[in-house]
Amino acid sequence: MRKLILAPIIATALMASTQASAQDTLKIGLIQPLTGSVAYNGTADANGARLAVKERNANGGVLGKQVELIIEDGQCSPANSVNAAEKLIQRDKVVALVGAFCSSATSAVMPVAGKYKTPFLTGVSSEASLTEKGNPYFFRSAETDALLGKAFSRLIVDNLGLKKVAYIGVNDDWGRGSAKAFEQELSSHGVETALIEYFNHGATDFYTLLTKLRGSGADGVFVAAETQDGSTLVKQIKQFGIDMDVFGVGSWATSDFIKITGDAAEGIYAAVPYVSNLPGERNERFVKEYSAAYDHAPGKYAAAGYNSMNIMMDAIDRAGDTDAQAIVDGLHATDYEAPNGRYRFTEKGQGYGFEAALVQIQDGHTEVVATTRIANPEADSGGQ
């Protein structure tokens, strides 16, 4: 199955490096869900990563070699992602790993990366405890649920004026983590909790959940879901005649989400680390290049894939060598200028310093309501 999907990708990668013989490429492995219920988002991430590699190869590659990106389908499942990691490390001999997307999958790949001493960076998985596991090879260039909750709860209370909120999340580490983090932060601002419920990946019928939501007396609902599940859920909220402020995290503020959700998307708020109409010249350049390559504007995950791949390639360049420890040191020294601010890492490998935005969908477009910076978590809370 994987071969079939990857054949064209690998073929392109090989063609790009025809001058250099196989030994001369520098291999980086990327694990993303290319099938399954978050396939859409995983593919966006892979597209961002491909763009980053293409740009870098056009400018001479890394350590004087062309970068060869090998992409495997992890299906957002821990078992498949571990298989993919073993294959990438053992057979393809990649020097570093990026990805796994879903927190549960990333968490399962971490011990594999530790065992083979392979630097491993995730640009997406946001479940807070990942960077608390003490794995020296693991880095995260994404916000955690807790950091996002902290950064946004004030903005949400001020902008939406909610008193009682219901929390709905997809039933995995990320969804549960996000619902919990926002519930905690909003409670500390005096917002009551109406209910906390979860649904499974790929669920299609939310009427039972919505029956409970309608009876809960909430005036706002927080949703942690990706494009596919989120779109179905939001459409059914409107069908069911529920009139509440909807806000959430996940891949919401993208043109695709708006396209498949239609009118039901109007007025929804999303807390996102990236949106294509963020101000700044660096972002304009990225949006232009991405749009030229894929015919649509980049969303949160395209940016995540682009950023994480660039951070990893920068780190290898800085290391001057493909030795794992040197790359890890290179990652620690990261100061990467992304389309959405500057990325740096804490001692534990947690990224910070980049911007995140609260956006609202209006007339089929995302409007930036407010932006906030993801602060260094170890600076104010003593590294929890």
Added chain:
Amino acid sequence: MDMLLQFVANGLVSGAFYALSALGLTLIFGLMRVVNFAHGELYMLGGVMGWLATTVLGLNFFAGLALTLAVMGACGWLVDRFLIERVRDQGEEPSILLTIGLSIFLTNTALLLVGTAPLTIEGPLPNKPVFLGPVVLTELRVFAVAACAVLILAAHLVIRHTRLGRAMRATFQDPMAARLAGINTARVYASTFALGTMLAASAGMLLGSIYSTHVSAGGVVSLKAFVVVILGGMGSFAGAIVGGLLLGVAEALWGGYISTGTVDIIGFIIVILTLIFKPYGLFSTQVERA
């Protein structure tokens, strides 16, 4: 009380969808002894075809459904004549391997052709809410449940009251005797597989108009269809309907009163209990198959 009514209504709606999704699977098993692991993918292809017909070709919903049924029926026929025919009468394992392979092939082909984006099919009715006392439904859902009933009834009539249906039942009871009586069993098998494929595809398109569909939708559908078929009895028509409704209501009540996050557990509990206490399912009288 109002909540309970709403939960039961939700359960019956999704139960009707489960029943329709499972019908093709139970039909193919009952008549052909083929455990079709590609069933969910045929459902997915129905949704994708429906999307192509309504969005790309610009047909209305019913014309699109007719086209989808015709194309998918032909696909089912060809799959039987060119693939399943080769492993017929070799026991169940070769056909299981074959259909698993087919499911992987179909998913990835669809992935190459239409990509991972969710596909929305324009329904024939608006998704406006309908209030029946305290219960909320949408016009489209009421329509879909009615369409499920019509399709199930149509399949039943074909099997009970047509020459083809009689030939199907005769072939199931004793293929050798059926051949001796002059029935072209190869054609009967192909027709059965085509009918099963059309049922799966119609479910895929109908549900694609209510939710949305995508190329990876098949896995979950197969899983639920197997639960329904095991509960109702492999090959039983009535079993698929009752099994579907029971699963739908059980999931809705579990989700409503316990938690929606663990709702998939109920299907597996049902399978385990069925296999322990009534291993042939609720409706498996050997004579009443199909």
